[in-house]
Amino acid sequence: MKLWGGESDSGCCSVSDVEDARRSAAQLGVDHHVFNFGEEFEEYVVAPYVADHAQGRTPNPCVECNRHLKFDVLLRRAELLGFDAVATGHHARIVELPDGTRRIGRGADSAKDQSYVLYPLTAAELQRVVFPIGDMTKDTVRELAAGLGLRTASKPDSQDVCFITKTNGRADFLAARTELHPGRIIDESGKDLGTVQAVELVTVGQRRGLNLAGGTGRRFVTDVDVDAATVTVGPPQRLLRDSLVLDDVVWADGPVEGFVRAQTSAHGKAMDATLGVAGEGSVTVTWSEPRRRVARGQSVVLYQRVETLEGEDEVVIGGGLAR
Amino acid sequence: MSSAIEGTGLSTDARSDDDAGPVDFDHAATTRVRPEVVAAMAPFHDDRYGNPSGSHLVARDAVRAVDEAREQIAGIVGCEPGEVIFTSGGTEADNHAITGGLPPRAGIPVCSAVEHHAVLDVVEALGGTVVGVDRLGRLDLADLAVKLEELDGQVAVVSAMLVNNEVGTINDLSAVATVVSGFTSVAAGGKGRIPLHTDAVQGAAWLDLRSTTREADLISLSAHKLGGPKGMGALIARNSAPVRAMILGGGQERERRSGTPNVAGIVGFAVALGLVDAERVETTARVARLRDRLLNGLVERVPGLVPTVDGTVGVAGSCHVCVEGADSESLLLLLEMGGVVASAGSSCASGARETSHVLKAIGVPDDLARGAIRFSLGVDTTDADVDRVLAVLPDAVERVREFGL
Numbered sequence: 001m002k003l004w005g006g007e008s009d010s011g012c013c014s015v016s017d018v019e020d021a022r023r024s025a026a027q028l029g030v031d032h033h034v035f036n037f038g039e040e041f042e043e044y045v046v047a048p049y050v051a052d053h054a055q056g057r058t059p060n061p062c063v064e065c066n067r068h069l070k071f072d073v074l075l076r077r078a079e080l081l082g083f084d085a086v087a088t089g090h091h092a093r094i095v096e097l098p099d100g101t102r103r104i105g106r107g108a109d110s111a112k113d114q115s116y117v118l119y120p121l122t123a124a125e126l127q128r129v130v131f132p133i134g135d136m137t138k139d140t141v142r143e144l145a146a147g148l149g150l151r152t153a154s155k156p157d158s159q160d161v162c163f164i165t166k167t168n169g170r171a172d173f174l175a176a177r178t179e180l181h182p183g184r185i186i187d188e189s190g191k192d193l194g195t196v197q198a199v200e201l202v203t204v205g206q207r208r209g210l211n212l213a214g215g216t217g218r219r220f221v222t223d224v225d226v227d228a229a230t231v232t233v234g235p236p237q238r239l240l241r242d243s244l245v246l247d248d249v250v251w252a253d254g255p256v257e258g259f260v261r262a263q264t265s266a267h268g269k270a271m272d273a274t275l276g277v278a279g280e281g282s283v284t285v286t287w288s289e290p291r292r293r294v295a296r297g298q299s300v301v302l303y304q305r306v307e308t309l310e311g312e313d314e315v316v317i318g319g320g321l322a323r
Numbered sequence: 324m325s326s327a328i329e330g331t332g333l334s335t336d337a338r339s340d341d342d343a344g345p346v347d348f349d350h351a352a353t354t355r356v357r358p359e360v361v362a363a364m365a366p367f368h369d370d371r372y373g374n375p376s377g378s379h380l381v382a383r384d385a386v387r388a389v390d391e392a393r394e395q396i397a398g399i400v401g402c403e404p405g406e407v408i409f410t411s412g413g414t415e416a417d418n419h420a421i422t423g424g425l426p427p428r429a430g431i432p433v434c435s436a437v438e439h440h441a442v443l444d445v446v447e448a449l450g451g452t453v454v455g456v457d458r459l460g461r462l463d464l465a466d467l468a469v470k471l472e473e474l475d476g477q478v479a480v481v482s483a484m485l486v487n488n489e490v491g492t493i494n495d496l497s498a499v500a501t502v503v504s505g506f507t508s509v510a511a512g513g514k515g516r517i518p519l520h521t522d523a524v525q526g527a528a529w530l531d532l533r534s535t536t537r538e539a540d541l542i543s544l545s546a547h548k549l550g551g552p553k554g555m556g557a558l559i560a561r562n563s564a565p566v567r568a569m570i571l572g573g574g575q576e577r578e579r580r581s582g583t584p585n586v587a588g589i590v591g592f593a594v595a596l597g598l599v600d601a602e603r604v605e606t607t608a609r610v611a612r613l614r615d616r617l618l619n620g621l622v623e624r625v626p627g628l629v630p631t632v633d634g635t636v637g638v639a640g641s642c643h644v645c646v647e648g649a650d651s652e653s654l655l656l657l658l659e660m661g662g663v664v665a666s667a668g669s670s671c672a673s674g675a676r677e678t679s680h681v682l683k684a685i686g687v688p689d690d691l692a693r694g695a696i697r698f699s700l701g702v703d704t705t706d707a708d709v710d711r712v713l714a715v716l717p718d719a720v721e722r723v724r725e726f727g728l
Contacts, residue, residue, distance in 0.1 A: 076726055076728055079726070080728055081660065
C-alpha cells in the first residue's frame with residue numbers, strides 16, 4: 001500500500017522501500033502491485049493523529065492504520081479482486097477456538113509481539129487474514145529471508161510512526177499542521193516549576209524532557225490540561241489509579257465481563273484487572289492493584305486465557321481508548 | 324493474478340486471440356516497436372556498429388546512416404536537417420527547449436497548465452509562469468495574452484503542447500503563435516521575438532507535423548510513442564531559436580548535444596516516423612472509427628460514465644473517460660484481470676498514481692476525476708480489442724460500485 005507521500009525514513013513508504021518490496025516479491029514469484037490509499041490514510045490516520053494531539057490525547061496511529069487501512073480498505077480491495085485472504089508480517093497468531101471462531105494470539109517472539117496493535121480486528125475479519133510469521137522469532141524470519149536471498153533480510157526493523165522522520169520528528173510534523181502552545185509546568189499546589197514549548201507534545205506518565213527546576217525525587221507528568229496550557233507534575237504515587245474507563249470499545253466476539261489482563265502500551269506488560277459495564281460502548285477496567293494512569297486516547301487492549309483447539313492460550317478479546 | 328480471477332466472476336480466458344498477453348489500451352504510454360524498425364536497427368548492432376564521431380571507414384558508414392535519418396526526419400517535420408538535434412527522448416528535448424541549454428536563457432518561461440511534467444517542472448524550477456486552459460485542455464488565449472502583457476519584454480519562451488498526453492486535445496499552434504507575436508522577449512534588450520516551443524511527443528503519432536507545427540520554433544519528439552525504440556527522441560531547434568548545449572562533452576550535434584549518437588536508435592526513429600507519415604491518413608481514419616465505437620459503446624453500457632472532453636477535439640487514438648462513483652485504481656485492476664491494460668493518467672516514476680494536474684486544470688470535479696480512465700488506441704488496435712473492453716468494463720464498474728471502492 002502506498003499510504004504516505006511525504007518524507008519517510010522509517011523503512012516503509014519511500015520509493016526505495018517500494019523497490020525492496022517489488023524485488024522481494026519477484027524473487028518469491030509473487031505479483032507486486034502498488035495500491036494507493038493515500039487519501040484514506042490522510043483521513044483515518046494522519047488527520048486524527050494531528051487532531052488528537054491538539055486535544056491533548058495520545059493516539060496510536062498504527063492501531064488506526066490497522067483498523068481502517070490494512071484490515072478494512074485493503075481487505076475490501078482484496079475481496080473486490082477475488083482474493084481469499086490478506087497476509088501481513090505482523091508478529092501475532094490466529095488462534096482457533098473450539099466453536100470455530102478465531103482470535104488473535106500473541107506472536108511467538110514475545111519481544112516483537114504485535115497483538116496489541118491488532119485489537120480492532122473482528123472475528124469475521126480474522127477469517128480472511130493470515131499472519132505467516134506469527135509462529136517465528138524475528139531472528140528466524142531474517143534467517144529464512146537470507147536463505148531466500150532477499151535483500152530485506154538485513155534491513156533494519158521499521159519502527160516508530162511511518163510518517164514521521166527521525167530527522168524532523170514529531171514536533172516539527174505537528175507544528176506544520178496545527179498550532180502548538182507553550183505551557184506552564186506546575187506542581188499539585190499550583191506552584192510554577194518551569195515551562196514546556198508545546199503542551200500538546202506532553203504525555204501523562206512522562207518523566208523526561210521537562211527541565212524541571214530544583215526539587216527532589218523523580219517527578220512525572222500526572223496531568224496535562226491543553227485548554228489551560230498547564231502540565232502538572234508529581235511523584236510517581238500521584239500517577240496511580242484504581243481503575244480507568246475505556247471508550248469506543250471493540251470486541252473480538254461480543255462483550256466480555258470479569259477477569260482479564262489489560263495491556264496499556266504496544267510492548268508493555270499486561271496486568272490483572274476486572275471488567276465492568278460503563279455505558280454504551282464503554283467499560284470500566286478495575287485494576288487488581290493500583291496502576292499508573294493511562295493517557296487519554298491511548299489504546300488499552302484486553303486479553304483472556306481461553307480454551308483453544310490446541311489447548312489454552314491468551315488471546316485478545318477486545319480493546320478501547322482510555323478516557 | 325490468475326488464481327484470483329475465479330472469485331470475481333470475470334472470465335479466465337482473458338487473453339486476446341493470439342494469446343500474446345493482455346489487450347493494449349495504453350498506447351499513449353508506449354508503443355510496440357514496428358518490425359520494420361527492428362529490422363532497420365539490427366545491422367547497427369552488428370556489422371555497422373561504428374561510432375559516427377570518428378573519421379575512418381567504419382565511422383563514416385555510421386555517419387552516413389545518421390545523415391540519411393536526419394534528412395528523412397527533417398523532411399517529415401518540415402525543417403532543415405541542421406535543425407534536428409537527436410536526444411535521449413522527449414523529456415530531454417523538453418528540458419533542452421525550455422532551458423535553452425546551459426546556462427538557461429534569460430527571462431521567464433511560460434507554459435500551459437496541462438503540459439507534461441518534463442515541461443511544467445522545468446518551467447516551475449526556473450520561476451516561470453503557467454497559463455490556464457479551457458475545459459478541453461487548449462491553451463486559454465485570453466489568459467495567455469494577459470500574462471504576456473504582464474511579462475512583456477521579460478519572456479524567455481512560450482510552450483504549448485501540440486497534443487495533450489492525457490486527454491488527447493489538439494492545440495491550434497497557429498492561434499497561439501498569433502498571440503505570442505504581439506509581445507516581446509527579454510532578448511535584444513527586451514525587443515526580441517518570443518520563441519514558441521511545442522511538445523509534439525504525442526502529436527507526432529497522429530498529425531502532419533509540417534502543417535501543424537509550422538509556427539513553432541522548437542519541437543520535442545519521441546520515438547517510442549510512434550513505433551520506434553525507447554530512449555530516443557529529437558529537439559527540432561529552428562534557426563530562428565537556436566539553443567546552447569545542455570549536455571556538454573564531445574561536441575556532437577553541432578556542439579548542441581554531446582554524447583555518442585545512438586545510431587541504431589536514430590535509424591529506427593527515422594523509419595518509424597516515415598511509416599507513421601506514410602500511413603497517417605489510413606491509420607487515423609481506422610483508429611478513429613474504433614475509438615468512436617469504443618466510446619459510444621462505453622457510454623451506452625456504463626451508467627455514469629462520461630467522456631472527459633468532447634470527442635471531436637482530440638487525436639484519433641484518445642479515449643479518456645470518467646466513471647462516477649468508482650475508483651480508477653480498482654477499475655484498472657479489474658480491467659487487467661479481464662485482459663485489458665489501460666491507465667489513469669501519465670506513467671511516472673514511483674508507480675503511485677497522482678491526482679492528475681491535467682484534469683484539475685480543465686476543471687473536472689475531484690469525485691469524477693477519481694474514476695478517470697485513459698484508453699489510448701494505436702496502430703495495432705482491432706475490433707476484437709474494443710469488444711474485449713466493452714465486455715469487461717461494465718461488470719467491473721458495477722462490482723467496484725458495489726464494494727464502495
